[in-house]
Amino acid sequence: MQKNHDEYAFDPSYGHTLKTLLHIAAPPEPHDYCDFWQTKYQAVVATPTQLIRTASTLTHADYYVEDIAFTSSNQALIGGWLLTPKHQPITKGVIVGHGYGGRDAPDFNLPFTNAAVLFLCFYGLSRSRCAGVSDNPAFHVIHDIDDPERYILRHCIEDIWFGASALIQEFPQIAGHLAYSGISFGGGVGAMAVAWDNRFQRAAFNVPSFGNQALRLTLPTTGSGAAVQMYYRNHRNLMATLQYYDAALAAKHIKQDLHLALALFDPVVAPPGQFSIHNAAQNTKRLFVLDAGHVDYPEKNLQETQLFAELTLFFKGL
Numbered sequence: 001m002q003k004n005h006d007e008y009a010f011d012p013s014y015g016h017t018l019k020t021l022l023h024i025a026a027p028p029e030p031h032d033y034c035d036f037w038q039t040k041y042q043a044v045v046a047t048p049t050q051l052i053r054t055a056s057t058l059t060h061a062d063y064y065v066e067d068i069a070f071t072s073s074n075q076a077l078i079g080g081w082l083l084t085p086k087h088q089p090i091t092k093g094v095i096v097g098h099g100y101g102g103r104d105a106p107d108f109n110l111p112f113t114n115a116a117v118l119f120l121c122f123y124g125l126s127r128s129r130c131a132g133v134s135d136n137p138a139f140h141v142i143h144d145i146d147d148p149e150r151y152i153l154r155h156c157i158e159d160i161w162f163g164a165s166a167l168i169q170e171f172p173q174i175a176g177h178l179a180y181s182g183i184s185f186g187g188g189v190g191a192m193a194v195a196w197d198n199r200f201q202r203a204a205f206n207v208p209s210f211g212n213q214a215l216r217l218t219l220p221t222t223g224s225g226a227a228v229q230m231y232y233r234n235h236r237n238l239m240a241t242l243q244y245y246d247a248a249l250a251a252k253h254i255k256q257d258l259h260l261a262l263a264l265f266d267p268v269v270a271p272p273g274q275f276s277i278h279n280a281a282q283n284t285k286r287l288f289v290l291d292a293g294h295v296d297y298p299e300k301n302l303q304e305t306q307l308f309a310e311l312t313l314f315f316k317g318l
Contacts, residue, residue, distance in 0.1 A: 010220035012267040018289060021264070024272050026248035026280040027214050034253070036244055040154065041196040044073070044161040051118075051166040053082060060108050062086055070166040072123060073158040079127030080120040081106040088114045092318045093167050093174035095120060095160060097186025100137040100209075100224055102126035111311035112179070112318070116171045120163050122189065123155040137185075138227035145231065148241040153189060153210070160193035168199065177201060179318050181311075184269060184294070185209050185224070188247040191277055195250040202318050204259040204311055207266060207293035211251075211273035213242040223268040223294075248276035258285040259314045261307055263293030286314065 030036075049071045058065040063083040072078045083106055084090060091114040096107070098119075103126050106119040124133035124140055133152065134140050143152040160180065168175050179202040182190035187208025194203045209224070210216070216225055217232055217239075232238050243249075251258075258281055262274040271293075278287055288307050291297050 008222075008267050010267075012270075012292075012295075013265045014219060014270060014272055016264070016271060018264060021262075021271055021275040022279060024212070024215075024276050024279060026212060026252060026276050027243075027246065029246075029249045029252070030243050033244065033249060036148075037192075037196050037250075040158065041161060044158050045165060047162075049162045049166050049169075051082070051170045053170075056081065058105065063108065065106065068118065070162055072162040073155050074123075076123055076128065076130055076155065078120055078123065078159050078162070080118060083108070083110075083117040083119070085114060090114060090116050090171055091173065092116075092177035092179070093118070093171060094179045094181060094315070094318075095163050095167065097122065097160065097180070097182030097190050098126070099184035099186060100125075100140075102135065109308075111308055112315040115315075115318075116167060116174060118163055118167050120159055122159055122186070124152060128159075137224045141224040141227050142231045145228070145238060145241055146235065148244050151241050151245060153192070153245045156189045157193045160190065161197055164197060164199050175199070177318050179203060179315060181206075183207060188277075191247040191254065192245065192250040194256060195253040198255065200256055202257045202259075202315065203254070204261070204314060205277065206261040206307075207263050207269050207274060207290070208247055208260070208277055209269045209273070210245060210247040212248045212276035213246045214239060215276070216270060216273045217242075219270040219272065221267065221270050225268070225270065248273070248280045251277045251280040252282060254281055255283055257283065257314075257317075259288070259311060260285060261288040261290055263290040265291065265297075266293035266295075268294035286310070 144150040183206040187205035188210030
């Protein structure tokens, strides 16, 4: 599929240019926003968890590959994979999140070295499926959305915190050298997790979702955003929950160095929401502008190669 406005009933650039996107501000935060998240983070770090490692059927010349699991919130068992280098010492750790398509296997072409890499599957998805939770993104994204304390994104954010606890416990030498990398769903959830967790030193978000939720509800889109909009038509009180689950609000509180790869054209994650996250971030941040996200386009391979080179430099300083 090529980047083409005619394929959609709306304009996936939303009439914006890079210049206008860089001026979109985050919405105001609720008065108890920081307390809401600090309380949840402190409860997680006070709760023990452990990385369960078993042999994987996957093999690679440069990495040992293991299946993993750890206990997250609600005693949910979160699955995934662990890669550890065969020919290098482990001096850093990276937690990698995924998009709403889930994850079937770890990636092996990685922009970091000397790292223990934890590929987690978020609560209810892929290797972390659980009873009563749909793994269909359209239903997953609205699971318990009427309750800010129980909304499913809370569990996914806590998966990252529990994953960090488990990885540091397994490899104590990575403390002070931990990073997060996430795309789309995993980028937005990652922003909301990293904002409160100073165990992470760096984070990279690629076309991150959940930025500027109030604006996101008004922009025509596909994917999980459309599912939330459809639910919103009959449940107008959604902002009572979504005001706490806004990656742009979280970005205001991120103190770590950031790398953001953001798209000018994206039918799945509206660019105004993506750039709201970038614009709200106060600390050192690097911006890589993509022509498009979630679609194919002529320069895609070239831009992905350039992005990989940037990320290699970014994570080298971890």
